[in-house]
Amino acid sequence: MKEMPQLGMGTFRLKDDAALNAVTDALAVGFRHVDTAQIYQNEEFVGDAIKTSGIDRSDLFITTKVWYESLSEDKFIPSIHESLSKLKVEHVDLLLIHWPYPGDDISLEDYLPRLKQAKELGLTRHIGVSNFTIDQIKRAEEILGKGEIYTNQIELHPFMQNRQVVKACEERGIGITAYMPFAVGDVMKDDTLNAIADAHNTSPAQVVLSWLDKKGINTIPSSTNKKHLEENFSYTDISLSDDELYRIDELDNGVRIVDPDFAPKWD
Ligand SMILES: NC(=O)c1ccc[n+]([C@@H]2O[C@H](COP(=O)([O-])OP(=O)(O)OC[C@H]3O[C@@H](n4cnc5c(N)ncnc54)[C@H](OP(=O)(O)O)[C@@H]3O)[C@@H](O)[C@H]2O)c1
Numbered sequence: 001m002k003e004m005p006q007l008g009m010g011t012f013r014l015k016d017d018a019a020l021n022a023v024t025d026a027l028a029v030g031f032r033h034v035d036t037a038q039i040y041q042n043e044e045f046v047g048d049a050i051k052t053s054g055i056d057r058s059d060l061f062i063t064t065k066v067w068y069e070s071l072s073e074d075k076f077i078p079s080i081h082e083s084l085s086k087l088k089v090e091h092v093d094l095l096l097i098h099w100p101y102p103g104d105d106i107s108l109e110d111y112l113p114r115l116k117q118a119k120e121l122g123l124t125r126h127i128g129v130s131n132f133t134i135d136q137i138k139r140a141e142e143i144l145g146k147g148e149i150y151t152n153q154i155e156l157h158p159f160m161q162n163r164q165v166v167k168a169c170e171e172r173g174i175g176i177t178a179y180m181p182f183a184v185g186d187v188m189k190d191d192t193l194n195a196i197a198d199a200h201n202t203s204p205a206q207v208v209l210s211w212l213d214k215k216g217i218n219t220i221p222s223s224t225n226k227k228h229l230e231e232n233f234s235y236t237d238i239s240l241s242d243d244e245l246y247r248i249d250e251l252d253n254g255v256r257i258v259d260p261d262f263a264p265k266w267d
Contacts, residue, residue, distance in 0.1 A: 004061050004094065004126075004151070006213060007233065008033030010179065010222035014042055018224060023049035025226045029233050035153075035177075035220040036087075037065035037098055038079060043086035051088050062089060065098035065130060065153075068262070071111040080123050095124035096153055099131045102262035108136060112143045126150035130179075133264050134168040141172055151175040155258050156217065157183040158193065158208060158251040164267045166217070178219040180257055181208055192247055200238045209235035211248045 009026035019042035036046045070079035115127040130153035156178035193204035
């Protein structure tokens, strides 16, 4: 079965033609993995970019995420059909629960089986979650069964390494997808990352992508700039030493960028 490419194109904040152009550029550069979500309101433009690229569907890995307001029985499956229609595909490769339902007011036991139903209906090849805590991951595994959860997509960058959640997922064979790998651009300003980048005659962006790759963590940086997309896509040109990897590990300060009022109680 087709695996998720290590590097994907993120599309949060990209609206209308910005989404169309950025995804078109990303596909031209070589990206074959695209991350969107119902709440980004850009699935239609992501779908246009995919369609006009002419790239064979089987060569693409497309992820979308169900918004928490569509987790109820009457909305869940219809919302996926709407996503597929906008994306202009028969199925996605990965379907995620974007956020656990706020306050657990709709329980995991209630809505997670609908993910499995979506897979059984052929609407997605893989299923997973996003922004799930360790406790929620454990419960999700009990509900869905071992080996069912493909990934937990979480905030992860040098300043927020989310180590406990990573460990809990790794112990269960659940993949990690790092969102906001560049801390929305802050990694470019960091002295340590710039020093390591200078030593390799490259950029902090490539350093971070190489660091994540070494950890076996998939990631989905976003860019609207074709030069940045090219730079990000060719991160494999550099190889970091153990000392450099350690210095990046030391940058964790545990401060989150994404912490909305409906977030779960973080680990
Ligand atoms: N599951 C969730 O709840 C969740 C939450 C947030 C995000 N996400 C996903 O994660 C993706 C990535 O997060 P993000 O887009 O917020 O932040 P990000 O990828 O950490 O950072 C994006 C920023 O980095 C800049 N950038 C990218 N490549 C660069 C390079 N090579 N050199 C210099 N600057 C560069 C971009 O500017 P330019 O456009 O100028 O290149 C943009 O301002 C999202 O798009 C979304 O798909 C998921």
